[in-house]
Amino acid sequence: MAPRSVPEPVLIRGTGLLGTSIGLGLRSAGADTYLSDPSPSAQAVAVDIGAGRPFPGDITASSAASAAVEAGSTDGTTTGAETAPVPGVVVVAAPPDVAGQVVIDSLVRFPGAVVLDIASVKGAIRREVDAAVVGGHLTPAQAARYVGTHPMAGRERSGPVAARGALFTAAPWVVCAKEETSPEAVSVAEEIARVLGATVHRMTAEDHDASVALISHLPQIAASLVSSRLQETPAQSLALSGNGLRDTTRIAASDPQLWVQILAANAPDILEILYGVREDLDRLIATMEEPTAPGARLDIAQLIAEGNAGHARIPGKHGAPPQAFAVVTVIVDDTPGQISAVLQDVGEAGVNVEDLRMDHSAGHEVGMLEISVLPGRKQDLTDALTAQGWKVV
Amino acid sequence: MAPRSVPEPVLIRGTGLLGTSIGLGLRSAGADTYLSDPSPSAQAVAVDIGAGRPFPGDITASSAASAAVEAGSTDGTTTGAETAPVPGVVVVAAPPDVAGQVVIDSLVRFPGAVVLDIASVKGAIRREVDAAVVGGHLTPAQAARYVGTHPMAGRERSGPVAARGALFTAAPWVVCAKEETSPEAVSVAEEIARVLGATVHRMTAEDHDASVALISHLPQIAASLVSSRLQETPAQSLALSGNGLRDTTRIAASDPQLWVQILAANAPDILEILYGVREDLDRLIATMEEPTAPGARLDIAQLIAEGNAGHARIPGKHGAPPQAFAVVTVIVDDTPGQISAVLQDVGEAGVNVEDLRMDHSAGHEVGMLEISVLPGRKQDLTDALTAQGWKVV
Incomplete structure (x- = not known):
């Protein structure tokens, strides 16, 4: 009953919302899954709701660092893993800050496994893996088993309790391979995305990071900047709030601890966009300081018109051309x-x-x-x- | 069948979306309405869909200016209006830029009528009316018949064809009176809002303008700034767009000609908020330029957390306390x-x-x-x- 071309068992490292949802989805597709999380309680909840069995080996965060250090001399046979099953795929669903280290650890620890991660910024992890090759901690052959991916689902909730196997249904799932990446590893990653109901989008890590800076990270920053202004607003003003404010700020309710990792990891791409926003904002402020100056009105209208033009490019439902219903x-x-x-x-x-x-x-x-x-x-x-x-x- | 305490007939000056909707709503409540618009075709459409009868007097924009100038000497008996009915209420639904002049013209032209406007910025029109008193173009008694109001509906569409009598159902309708405003004028304005199904919120013009700068004008600017960045984005990036981007930018599709009038009229209040946004943005940019500096991560998390705090203050459905459904x-x-x-x-x-x-x-x-x-x-x-x-x- 296992999905075609997904080598089993699948080990999922990290049982937050996404890791647990992947476990649930793969299990319901008939795959054999193991779970591991540095938090015993998060892991226990994920096991209880049926996302997989607990992985018997000791691969907690503290042992991961030492495994990476040992990687130059040993080749994955670490202590405590003797009785553990040998995964065919490792899905790294750890927080962005540590995902790179867990990927490297997994490549070393599980010599035959395809290793993919699902963090929302791809370049930084790619660079960590490349640096490990340069530093002699990973062989090129080990690194070739790594594929960076990003399932674009999340739904503003977190933790294993919010997990659902169908979380990825109809969601884009970006797969970032390099020339050196093993074709088998890429096809395993894409098959997992398809088994979970997502649509595969192939692009480079650089293109991915530039894309999400614009379509995901910028909206988050804008929503937070607008919402931040509401902190001292009198209640009688807020009572006038309509859908314009509600829609613009909806994602401002996101988790600061997760977002600090995302924004820090993608800082260069985000900065380039923020410089453009600051330029537009400076121009708008200067114009509004002299709203009766010649050309001022044209400048303001220009900003709104540029917003019209950019907004019109957002694809419609099902990837169809933008359409005014x-x-x-x-x-x-x-x-x-x-x-x-x-x-x-x-x-x-x-x-x-x-x-x-x-x-x-x-x-x-x-x-x-x-x-x-x-x-x-x-x-x-x-x-x-x-x-x-x-x-x- | 006419609504209690709305003196008839009601003359609506301006037959865009809002003026026409007010006509339709008042008509279906049994009130007698007349319509006037400088655009004969807009007026004809509004008449055709049943918002009221064409007003027989000549009160187009070009005659309005001369009426205001004449106001010092004559007292409302202008040429061309001899055969016209005498309105009990005038609703000024002209574009923001000219609403003040149409209000003053109406106060002069129709000596007995309560005059209210529905423009989305209130202080500028109030100041125009006050200046007309100081300049001798209006008597204090004439100015006392003016009430500034703002029905907070609009729905990103425009023109008489989009009009619906129930447009204001469940919408907030702000009524801004001054101490000098005649109590009868205030109660007529509030009755019209109630007849149309809206909820009356009383506040000063100053409080209104500060409120909408924050809950309406800032979200519009943010949506336009974000959308403007999408103008050159490759299609493969936009294909990854999710609801986060869609929600944050939805109102970016708004009309530049309307918004330039709104933003220019409320420039001082908006500027004060934009200075705060720029400060936050500058801080974020500086932090992200050195994302590994001590305290950088805390600064980023702080911005998201401040967004959380502001967002949590937006009232829930039916004005209930914010509630996580x-x-x-x-x-x-x-x-x-x-x-x-x-x-x-x-x-x-x-x-x-x-x-x-x-x-x-x-x-x-x-x-x-x-x-x-x-x-x-x-x-x-x-x-x-x-x-x-x-x-x-």
Whole structure:
């Protein structure tokens, strides 16, 4: 029942949200998995919810460092691992700060295994592995078994309890190989991504890091900068908050300890973008200090127009070209069953829901359900819902 | 059938999205409305969709300026308005740049009418009215009939075609009176907001402008700054985009011509906030230039933590204290009826949907439906949906 071309057993080092979810997903695909985490309680929870068996060897964080040091002389046969099974694949799901060391340790400790990591910045780990080759701690053949990957899922939660085997369904999973990487290792990494339901995107570590600096790290910084301004805001101001503020700041609730590792690891790529943002911000501030100066209004309009242009390039659903769906807004009471009743009528009208959101305002027991549909279906749907007695606004 | 204490007829000057929606809403509440817009085609569309009758008097933009100039000598009896009805209320729904002049013109032209405007920045118009009193163009009694208001709805669309009478349902509607404002004018403004289904928030023009600088104008600027960076991004990078980027940049699609007026009118309040943002950004850049310096990591974590703290202050649904709802995520196929089928099962489980969103990824024909529920109901709902065969992740 094991997935084609995933050599078993799979050892997952790190049982946070992602590691545990990988374990659950691989197990439900029929693969044999082992788990290891420096935190005994995190590991126990992951085992309890069925992500795999505890790995019997001693490969905790403290022993990892010494294994890496020993790597020059021994070749992976370390103490305490005698009775341990020999993994065919090691998935390093450790925090970004230590992922590189755990990768190197795994390459040394498990001579035959493909080793992949899933940290959200790829260049720094790649450089650590390359440096270990230069320093004589890894042979080129050992390094060729390493593949850097990044499953782009996470959902603002953390820890094994939040894990779900289907976490990666429909998510992009970036696979970063080098020329020297063994083709077998690459195909194992890609097969794991596919088994878990993700879509493989191949790119270099450099392209990956530049991409996530822009599409993931910059939005996080912007959300945090905006939210930070709300710390002293009077409650009467916040009571006016709408979806604009809510959407712009949603990811500001992220974990500082995780993000400090991500931002520090990708500092050069992020900096290049932040310099551009600072230039735009400086220009906007200068313009707004003299809002009646000649050209000032054009400058402000330019910033918004450039935002329009950049925003229009974000791909639509399913990677389709960006598309403006038509929105049909329905007023619903805040009681169980109301939303499903609306959507049942939408389904009966034969119209597909392309996107969906609730729009709430303070102080009201009603909400607006915004249903995005293909532009050509908007009138049909409006008519059908109105005929069923819904208040379409 | 007219609403209590709204003196009729109501004249709406400006038939964009908001003016037309106000006309539709007042009409469906039984009030008699007239419409006027310098654009004959915009006015004709608004009349056609039933927002009111065309106002017979000549009160276009070009005549407004001369009326204001004449105001010192005449008292509202201007040429061309002889056959026109006498409005009890004038709602100024002109663009922000000209709203002040249209307010002053209306106060002069219609001696008995309560005059309110709905522009999104209030201090600048207030100052124009006050200056007209100082300059002798308005009497204090005329100025006392003016009330500045701001209905916080808009929905990223514009023009009369997008108008809906229920646009203001459950939206905050800020009413800014001064000590000198006639109590009758304030109660008329508040009644109109209530008739249209909005919630009245009373505050000074100064407090309003400081509030919207933070909760509306800053998010717009942040979304535009982030989106602007996407203009040259390779498509393979954008293919990795997730909801983090989509949410943070959603409002970047806004109209540059409208926003240049809003930002210019509220420049001092916005600048004060942007100085703070620039300080934080400069600190972050300096830290990231030396990410291994002592204290650097603490500085980065501090920014994210401050974002957490500010974000946590945004009120929850219905103005309730901020509350972390539990999220149940269900995988749905991209076919008509799937979402309603899930939500019907949610309704049958007796669980109320507190919030709802779709999470799409590029390249897949499935989506994740994220259902927010009260934390105590999460397990029940997960069990109920799993029992019905849904894939809960």
